[in-house]
Structure formats: structure tokens, C-alpha cells
Amino acid sequence: MKKVLFILLAACCILAAYDYSRPEEKFVVKTTAGEGDTLWHLVGSVMEREGDRRDIHEVIFYTRQISNIKGDLQVGDVVLIPIEVRK
Numbered sequence: 001m002k003k004v005l006f007i008l009l010a011a012c013c014i015l016a017a018y019d020y021s022r023p024e025e026k027f028v029v030k031t032t033a034g035e036g037d038t039l040w041h042l043v044g045s046v047m048e049r050e051g052d053r054r055d056i057h058e059v060i061f062y063t064r065q066i067s068n069i070k071g072d073l074q075v076g077d078v079v080l081i082p083i084e085v086r087k
Contacts, residue, residue: 023086024085024086025084025085025086025087026082026083028066028082028083029046029050029080029081029083031079032077032078032079033073033075033077033078037073037075038073039063039064039073039079043056043059043060043063047083050085052083052085053085063080063081066080066082067080
């Protein structure tokens with residue numbers, strides 16, 4: 001039983017190391033806010049489409065910073081969403 005657990009642990013460590021070593025691609029997606037859009041909706045849909053698996057709160061924080069959004073999102077606001085994905 002100990003051997004099986006050790007093998008599973010070793011496999012998990014190897015898989016985690018492989019995932020961590022893959023190159024990371026960083027880019028910014030530019031979008032414009034429409035009627036009824038929220039940052040949560042815009043950022044969430046772009047993250048899902050692009051495959052970004054980070055916490056949405058982190059991405060919204062950086063989106064607000066680089067897009068210079070202070071307060072509520074307005075129709076026509078240009079929203080810059082920073083995306084990070086592993087290849």
C-alpha cells in the first residue's frame with residue numbers, strides 16, 4: 001500500500017512540475033463595454049474563451065488598473081483584459 005501511495009505522489013509531483021515548466025503566453029484583449037455589461041461578465045467570458053485559469057478577482061483588479069476604470073463600467077468604455085495562458 002505504501003508503494004502505491006508513493007508512486008501516486010511521485011506521479012502528481014512530476015505532472016505539477018511539467019505544468020509549471022510550460023511557457024506562459026501573456027497578451028491583452030481589447031473590448032468595448034455595451035449596454036448591461038459588467039466587468040465580471042466581460043472578464044469572465046474572455047478568460048473562458050482564451051483558457052485563462054486564474055482567479056477572476058485578480059484579473060478584474062488588473063483590468064481596472066490598466067483600463068483606468070474608477071467606479072462603474074459605462075457604455076463605450078474600452079476595457080483591456082490581461083490574459084495569461086500556458087501553451
